[in-house]
Each structure stands twice: as structure tokens, then as C-alpha cells.
Amino acid sequence: MKILQKTNDELILLAVKSEIVSKGDYFLIEDTEVERDLIVQVYNEEYLSNQSIIEDIVKDEIIRATSPGVTYDPLEIGLLSGVVRDSRLFKAKIRGSSIGAKNNMSSDITWLPSRVNSKIRRLTISELNQILNRGGESPISIGSVGNSQDPFIIYAEDLDGRLNIIAGKKESGKSHLSKLLVKSLLEHGAFILVFDLNNEYTGLGIKPNGLSSNLQSKVVLLEPGKNLRFSLEYCGKPSVSSMLKNALDMPSTSLREFFRIWDNLYKRRALTLEAFSNAINNWNFNDLVRDALISRFHSIYSSKLFLNDEKNDEYEGLRFENMISNNPHGLAMIVNLGTFAPTIRHMVVELILNKLVELLGNNAIPPIFLFAEEAHLYIKDTYWDDIITRMRHFGIYSTFITNHPEALGEGILRQVDNIFLFNFVNESDLERISKISLVDRDTIKSIVRTLPQRYSLLIGKMVQELPIVVKVPQLDIKTYGETKRFFRRKSPTLLSSK
DSSP states (O other): OOEEEETTTEEEEEETTTTTOOTTOEEEEEEEETTTEEEEEEEEEEEEOHHHHHHHHHHHHHHHSSSSOOOOOOOOOHHHHHHHHHHHHEEEEEEEETTTTTTOOOOOOOOOOOTTTOOOOOOOOHHHHHHTTOOOOOEEEEEETTTEEEEEEEEHHTTOOOOOEEEEEESSSSSHHHHHHHHHHHHTEEEEEEEEEEOOOOGGGGGGSOOTTTTTEEEEEETTTTTBBBBBBHHHHHHHHHHHHHHHOOOHHHHHHHHHHHHHHHTTTTTTTHHHHHHHHHHSSOOHHHHHHHHHHHHHHHHHHHHSSSOOOOOOOOOOOHHTOOOOOOOOEEETTTOHHHHHHHHHHHHHHHHHHHHHHTTSSOOOOEEEEEEGGGGGGHHHHHHHHHHHHEEEEEEEEEEEEGGGOHHHHHTTTEEEOOOOOOOHHHHHHHSSSOOOHHHHHHHHTTTOTTEEEEEEEEGTTTOOEEOOOOOSOOOOOOOSSSSOOHHHHHHHOO
């Protein structure tokens, strides 16, 4: 492999067919004369092509078609010609340089390596990690890299305090990677909240053969109306009012009357749904306000998120601080939202997030990792920026899993720290991702369009802004969430026997 051409931050490398290179591979261009090395990444592959090569190919095909027979070639010119025709050009982006002992990476790329004397060799993952000086105390095996299938590791510290996005088209492997991250964080003792739309995270504590794993005791399934119910007093006025405003669109006038009723019942220590119902019917206010309160009360009552009468109910309601204190070595709280109407989803998410922010603000619980599947389906666009900004400061670190990244909005995308990018072919989606990433758009568009299933392009602080292509491994847990099908593909053996 040799350097053929350089334009701006891009090199074109010439290679023969026998050299196996994949998009995303890293190479080191060693120049012994200046004792400097360039670190480059291949992002595209083309044939070596010019007018004379094309004319030769056309002539050969015409000769074969019109004069079939054995070709006499004692000098084996045809063999050499074939090598030239099969030669390829690899487009590579310069990612940085390495000086001296190759243990420090520099952004200085203002010099050119020798075309004649420089040597080009593949960089192994261990060498790249050494150059980047990557490390941490909580490793996560995220997959394998390249044709050699070298294992690649990120660190839980890279996700801690970060905003992450897992994006890709349908069935590309997004949820598979999300489960891997949840499982790995759980193994490191983290506290995790998952908003599960398809009831596919319940297998985190189950092995593929159906037996329980050592994580089962750390996985709790929460279902609204069953074991996900709260007392009004525990939720508090701020969380409930936020739910009324953002999930149920309560007008400000009605919200003020709600505050008055709440304060009155709280003073009388009668904060129950029954007491609220009586107060709404007997309170002295405008009929329009009464109608607004009654309609919202019916939504709250039918959601079964709150205890009817906590004094007479044996179940005291869910308390997040108790759940976490009873599981000091890590806990995954899976909130099942799949079977509920959009309004109930909005209510659940608003209530939980606001309560967690309150607990975090009082240092009642440790920081939490939030995983949200297709979050745009249950959080309103106007509330996005407020949620993300507040949650990051208080200690909720979000990972959004979506096949529709533009639904997240510009305000969120600009704050993203890490991106796990699966196959995308939509031009607008790729353009949007390119704008928020420090990686050039040529690399993103060329690599992402051709990623096979369960291959992901890693971008962001977890790889120190150097894009890495990984193959996500199989999981040793029971995976759910596969698309149900009416027609099942029959094996060739069964078809031939009929």
C-alpha cells in the first residue's frame, strides 16, 4: 500500500487486491526520516480507474466475445494487466499524528510523509488505545473490531454524566446494544431506569436457556396500575402539578385552583383521591375550571397510578429511595409502557422524572442512568430541553434509543456526548447526525450507509472523538422484542422434501 495523493485532511492510498481492508480500519503511516507517524482511517473504497484502463477492459471483452479460444501470452502481460485493473484506491481521513514512542497523539498534521520511504501498516486496537491513553476502572466489552475481530472496550466512566444516543434504522441492532449497556452497567453496580415500550428488557436477568442469571435479583419490572403506584403525599405537589401541566395540558387558571385544593387537603392531612373528588365537586369556582379539573381527575383516577385511600390500603405505594437502599449493589428498574395509551405514558414519565429529580436534589438517591426507547413518543417536544438540562445537573444521565433522530430536536442533539450509530440510509438523518458530531460528514455518510446488522459506528468522548466501527456481540441473556411475523421462512431442507 502506497500514498498516491493528498487533499486537505484526506489521503488516497493505492493497494492491490490481496490487501484486505474494511471501512473504518485505522492505519499508521510511518516516516522514519522525520520520526513522525500519521494516523489515518479508511472511510471509502474505489477502483483505480482512468481512461486507458477502461479502454483495455472494453477491448479485452470485445476480443473474448468475437474470438473465443486460448490466449497466447508467453510474457504473462495479461496477469500484470489484471493486477492493475484490480488495484483499488482507499480514501482515508487523517485523524492525527504520533511522535516518538507513539504513546501520545497530536493534532499536528501540517507535514507530509514521504511517498517513497514511508511504510503503511494496520493499527491494532491495543496500539490505538495506547496512543489515545484510554482507560478506566469499569470496562464494558462493546464488541469486536476489524477482520481480526479484536475485542473493543469502552468504560462506564465514559457514559457517566453524559448524554448518549443510539440511532439507526429499524432492526439494525439498537435495542440489542442498549441491553448490552444496561447489563454491563448493572454488573458494575449502577442504578438504571428503563422506559420500555416493547416489554423487551425483562430478560436481563434470564439466561438464553431460561434459567435465572446472577442479575435477576437486580432487575425489577414496574407496571403502572400494579406495582407502580404512588401516594399523593409521596409524589408531592411539584411532581403532580408538572404531570398535570405537561402530560394533561391543564390550563394555568385551573392549575392555580388545583394548588389551592392541594394546600387545603394537605393542611387537613386528607390528601387522597376521594378527598380531591369531593373538593372539586364542592369547591366554589367557575364551571369551566370545574370541568377542567374533573376531566383531569378522571384521567388520574383511571390511570391507577395513585392509591385510592392510602390510610385503608395495605400497599403503601412505591418509594424509589427504599428500592435503591434495598439493592445497594445495583438495580435496573424496567418501566413497562408498551400496553398503555399515550396519555398514560406521558403521565408516568413526567411523574417519575420529576420525582427522581426531587430525590436527587435532596441527595436521597445516587445518580441514575436513564434508557429511553423512542422517547419522542411520550415526552413533548416543548419539554425536551428543560428535562435534559435539569436532569444532567441533578444526576440523571440519559441514553436515547431511536430510529428517528430528528424527533429529538436541535436542543438535545447539540448536547450529545456519545453516539452509537447503526445503519442509516436516510440523507436527512445522516446530515443531522453529521452536524452534531466532530467527525466529518464524509466518514459518517460513507460508513453508516453500508453497516451490516449489529455493526455500529462509535463517535464521541468514549472513543476520544475517533470514530470506531464495532461488531456488537451476542448476549448471554434472554432477548425479547423480535418482530412478530405471520409467515415463517421455511428451511431449504423442508421445501425440498415436499
